[in-house]
Amino acid sequence: MHTWDLTPLYPSLDSEAFKNDTEKLKALVAKMNTTVDEMTANHENETAKLENYITLQQELMLLSRTLGGYCHLLLSTNTADDAATKAEEVLQTIMNGCVSARTRATAWIAGCDLDTCIAASTLLKEHEFILKEEKDAMAHQLSEKEELIIASMKQTGSDAWARLKNQMIGAHTVLMVQDGETKELPLTVVLNMAYHPDKAVRKAAYEAEIASYKKDENVIAACLSGIKGEVLTTSALRGYASPLEMTLINSRMDQETLDAMLTAIREYLPVFRKYLRAKAEKLGYTNGLPFYEMYAPVSEASKTYTYEDACDFLKKHFKAFDEDLYNMACRAIEENWIDVESRPGKVGGAFCSGVPSLKQSRVLLNFSNSFKSVVTMAHELGHAFHNECAKEESLLNLNSPMQLAETASTFNETIVKKAAIASMEKDEALAVLESEVSGCNQVIVDIYSRYLFETALFESRKNGAVSAKELCEMMDKAQEESYGDGLDPEYRHPYMWTWKPHYYYAGRNFYNFPYAFGQLFAKGLYAKYLEQGKDFVPVYKKLLATTGKMSIYDCCMSVGINVRDVNFWRSSLDMIKEDVDLFCELVK
Ligand SMILES: [Zn+2]
Structure with missing residues (x-):
């Protein structure tokens, strides 16, 4: 048994070191409150006050992450560790003591002459991006009273809709005939049958699943419609042009970068369709892959690794x-x-x-x-x-x-x-390739369909509530546009909006294209490595050091990668194309 060693953090939860650090954390939170009180009293000595605030924040973060991290790690290997659960709660309560100080500090920072302060201090220069980001975020804050109203209405709005949706999907059952007997199965069990080795089971599971949504579709559609309606209202109130703009700003990305990536994805959709059709043929279909075969195994990987x-x-x-x-x-x-x-x-x-x-x-x-x-x-x-x-x-x-x-x-x-x-041997290699390419297909093609669906959903929601029938039509259209003739049109999945949790987070819209970005960005870096060899490695490490302190565009540009250039994304997709070509060759 190989277990991790946590003793370099603390000898134990009831050690003197852990207790002392907990006391230290309390003292730091108290100090944060008095510091913020003094800081926000007026705008004199902004530079010195900001430096002091940043230093204190660093200390607080380091200590809370050390203590909290220790509890979290203990709990993840022993979820029944009551002492760790309790310690985590204590830490949370201590940290809650500086929430309002943070909010006041942010409002104060927004009123500072940041450029002058940053020019006068190396510490502030180092934190330029996050300071300015905080200031810019304040421009989208409403008055304290309005924020309070929104927060309270959210509890009875999007939070309640999301809870209802979770209850519906959690309790959702599917009627399926097994061994000549009709059984009522939990949705998760039926979804898992997509990986079943028997084709007949995969098909029956899909058909039973699709049929099962009729009873709940109106309620789930009302949940989604309610949540997206609230997002449209609040993002407009906060002065964003659209929920998409809000998502881009919050994730430090720009429209030009998104457009470049999507342009390249659209160009390479035929590559993925070629893969889907090759997989379909291997499994005995002539009209593209039915949705229920998306995860079907094509080859057995049997090699084991200790x-x-x-x-x-x-x-x-x-x-x-x-x-x-x-x-x-x-x-x-x-x-x-x-x-x-x-x-x-x-x-x-x-x-x-x-x-x-x-x-x-x-x-x-x-x-x-x-x-x-x-x-x-x-x-x-x-x-x-x-x-x-x-x-x-x-x-x-x-x-x-x-x-x-x-x-x-x-x-x-x-x-x-x-x-x-x-x-690897051919069969083994095919299994690895299949899981790689099918994973890329999910992260590129399916994610693209989700992006199209969510775009259409927001458009439609502007004109009023959206029905289950309309949602199914939008999903079907999004899948047609992204999967094309790769999927059998008789067997798409119009109900993909029901159980996918990503559409139901009011605080996280378009929770789809960042996945495609992540995957393609890493592939694009690998393409650069193949092209430049060892020279690329220091560039790569420099990039990794700076991903948290710049906009995505600036971070990539700092190592000479232009993510607004479609060609960069083409080179990423070429890496996948190579794998698809090899897959098609091996699968014959
Ligand atoms: Zn990860």
Whole structure:
């Protein structure tokens, strides 16, 4: 059993060190309140006050992340740890003590002459982007009274709609005939049948699922219509041209970059359709792939990997890319940063969590001896490497937008998959390729359909409530436009708006194109690596250090990558095209 070592953080929850730091945190929160009181009293000595505020914020963040991170890591390997749950609650209560001070500070910063302050201070210069971002965000803030009204109405509006939708989908059942008997199955069980090895089961599950929505569609449509209506109202009140503009500004991206990416995606849709048709033919269909075959296996991957195999494999291929990545992976393995195997009480899935006080990371896996597990390990070690490259940056500058947060993880996946495909037997390689290409198809083509759907939904919602029938028509049209003849038109999925949670977050609209950006951006970087070889590696590491302190465009431009140029995105998509071509050849 390989478990992670948390003792460099604290010996235990009831250690003196943990208790002392908790007391220190309380004192820092109190200090934050008095500092903000003094700071916001007037606009004298802005530079010195801002420096003081930033320094205090850094201290507070470091300590709260150390304490909170420790509890979180303990809980993720033992969800029943009552002491850690309690400690986490205590920390949360302490941190709530500075929420209103933060709000007051932000309002005060908006009134500062930032340019003069920044010109006079290296510390402030270092935090220029986040300071200005905070100031700009204030321009979209309403009066305190209006904000209060919106917040209260949200509880009975979008929050309530989202809760109702979750209840509906959580309780949603599907009638399906199994072994000659009609059974009422939970939706998740039926959705999982998309991976079933038997074609008849996959088809029956799809048909039963589609038929099951009739009973709930009007209620779920009312939820979605209500949420999107609220977003239109609040984004207009806040002075945004559209929900899309609000999303772009909040994620530090611009319309020109989005347009360049979407233009390239549209150009390459035929590549994905070629893949879908090849997969369809392999499975015995002549009119494109039915939606229910999207996740159908085409080849069995049987090779297994022990954790030790995975370590050797990753170390070997990381070393070929970069010595620093290799060294960090060795440290992660030898110094027990990784919690490897599943065990009772441990959370599922995988994640990487930065531990800034140690300048290290911790990685949680549920390693299952499959190649997929090796890829997941590479992915999470990519996040750890991202943390490693940015470890000298200010903690306040580490908040990367979603589009850039998966850069190093996706890049690592690409390193590993390319190496694996090149060295595997045909059947094994086909299984890896299929999972890679089908994953890209989801993140590019399906995401594009979701983007089209959400755009149409907002347009339609401007003129009043949207019905279930209209939502189905919009979804069908979005799938036709993105999947084209890759999907069998008889078997698309008009109800994809029902259970996908992403459409129902009022605070996160267009929660789709950032996924495509993340995937394609990492592929584009890999294309640059292939083109420039070793010279590219320092550029890549510099980029990773700065993803949290600039706009996406400026961050990429700082290392000479122009994300407003369609050609950059074409080079990303060419990487996928190569895999599609190889897939089509192997699948014959
Ligand atoms: Zn990730």
